[in-house]
Amino acid sequence: MYEHEIDAYFDDPARRAELVEHISRLVRIRSVREEARPGMPFGPGPAAALAEALKLAGELGMDVRNYENYVGTADLNDQETALHILCHLDVVGEGTGWTVTAPYEPRLVDGMLYGRGTDDDKGPAVAALLAMKALRDLAIPLSKNARLILGTDEESGSSDIAYYYAREPYAPYTFSPDAEFPLINTEKGSYKPTFTKTWPAETATPRVKELHGGFRINVLPPEAEALVAGLSAQAARPYCDRAAADTGAAYELREEGDDLRILCHGKGSHASLPEGGNNAVTALLHLLRALPLAKTGSTAAIWSLNTLFPHGDCTGAALGIAQADAVSGALSLAFSLLEVGETGLEGRFDSRVPLCADEANCKAVAEAAFARLGFTVQGEMEPPHHTPADSPLVQTLLACYEQYSGRKGACLAIGGGTYVHHIPGGVAFGCGMPGFDGNMHGADEHTCVDDLLTACKIFALAIARLCA
Secondary structure, eight states, X not given: OOHHHHHHHHHSHHHHHHHHHHHHHHHTSOOBOOOOBTTBTTOHHHHHHHHHHHHHHHHTTOEEEEETTTEEEXXXXXXXXXXXXXXXXXXXOOOSOOOSSOTTSOEEETTEEESTTTTTTHHHHHHHHHHHHHHHHTTOOOSSEEEEEEESOGGGTOHHHHHHHTTSOOOSEEEEOSEESSEEEEEOEEEOOEEEEEOOOOOOSSEEEEEEEOSOTTEEOSEEEEEEETOOXXXXXXXXXXXXXXXXXXXXXXXXXXXXXXXXXXXXXXXXXXXXXXXXXXXXXXXXXXXXXXXXXXXXXXXXHHHHSOTTOOSOTTTTOOOEEXXXXXXXXXXXXXXXXXXEEEEXXXXXXXXXXXXXXXXHHHHHHHHXXXXXXXXXXXXXXXXXXXXXXXXXXXXXXXXXXXXXXOEEEESSOOTTTTSTTOEEOOEEOTTOOOOTTSTTOEEEHHHHHHHXXXXXXXXXXXXX
C-alpha cells in the first residue's frame, strides 16, 4: 500500500526542482573538517552546513535539534522512534582537476548535479529528508517516528556518531544512505598493527640508509624510495630491469654522490582492494632483496620484510593469516606504510578481515610470525559488522528497493566500513545505483537526479513500512 501515491508524488516535476535546489543549498557550503573552535568541534564549515541543513529540515516541517554541532536530528513526528537514518554533511577536500564547475558551485548538466558532496553525502541526506516530507504531505499514517541523523565527521573518523550514541539509545532499525544499492549488510573487520625493529649504527656498504613508502594507512602506496649507500646506478640497473619484469613496477635511479636514490613507481588503490593496484613498497623490497647489499642489521630487516610481505601477496598468505568465508569473502592485506632509518624501521599494514577471523587465527598468528624474525608488533583487531540477511530490516529494505528500481535486491559484503559499522543491526542502503560512478572524493563529483528521485521513493516506502 501507498506505493502508487509515493510514485506519483515524486514524479511531479516540482519534486525534481526541490531536490536540486535543496542539495545545492548544502553543496555551496565548504564543510571540510578544520581545527576545532569554541562550539565547533570540527571547525566552522561542518557547523555551517549543519545549521543550514537543520534550517532546511525545519522549513520542511521536521522537529530539529542540534547536538552541540556534532550531529543534528530531524524527527518526522513525536512518536517513539523506530528508525534512524544516518547521513553526513562533512566532505573531503576539493582537490584539483574540476572541469564542469567549481567544487562549491553546484551545476546541473544533462541530468547530473555536479559539486562536492552531491554524491557523498549531501545528495542522499536531502533524498532522505524529502522522503520524510512526502509521508507528511501524503498524510500516510504512522505509529512510530523516523529520525534523520545528520553527522559532521564521517570523513575523519565518525566521532560525531560516537558522541550522539553516547547520549541517545540505538533505534530498532538503522540504515545509512552513504554507500550503494542494493544493500550492504556485511563489513569486514580490520587489523592494522604497527611493527618495529632496531639495529646498531652501521658503516658497511652497500646498505640501505633510508626508505620511505606510503602516506596513508588505507591507501596502497603508489610510490616508494630508498637511499642506498655505496652503490652505483650502473651496478644497480640490471637488478632493476629484472625486478621490473617480476613486479610490473618502474624503478628510477639517481646518483647522489656516493649514494644511490631508487624511486619505485607502482599504482595506488584503496587498501581494501589491494589487487587493484601495484604496491610500490613491496616492489621496492623485492628489488632490495636482490641487490648485493652488505650483511648488516638493516639488510636482514629488509630481507625479513620481503619474506613476510612478498610482492603480489594481497591475502596475507606469507604472514600466515590468509582465510576466507562464504559470507564476507577473503582477507585482504595492503602493506601501506614503511619508514626505515639508520638504526631502525617502523611499518604498518592494513588488513580487512572476514567474519571467520579472530584473535587466535589472525592476530596471534601474525604476532608470532613477526616475533620469529625479531620484530615487535602492536595493534588490536576491530571486529567485523554483520546484520543477518533474513532480518526484518534487510528484507523490508530490499523489497522497497525492488519495488521502485525494477532490479533484484541482494546483500553485499565489503572490505571497507560504513557509517553503521558500530551500530547493532544497522545496514548501508543507497544511494548509488548499481554501476553508477559519481566520482566521489574526486574532481567533478556528481549525482544522477533521476536515481536520487528513485531513492526518495524507496526511502519513503521503507519509512512507511518500518514505522507503520
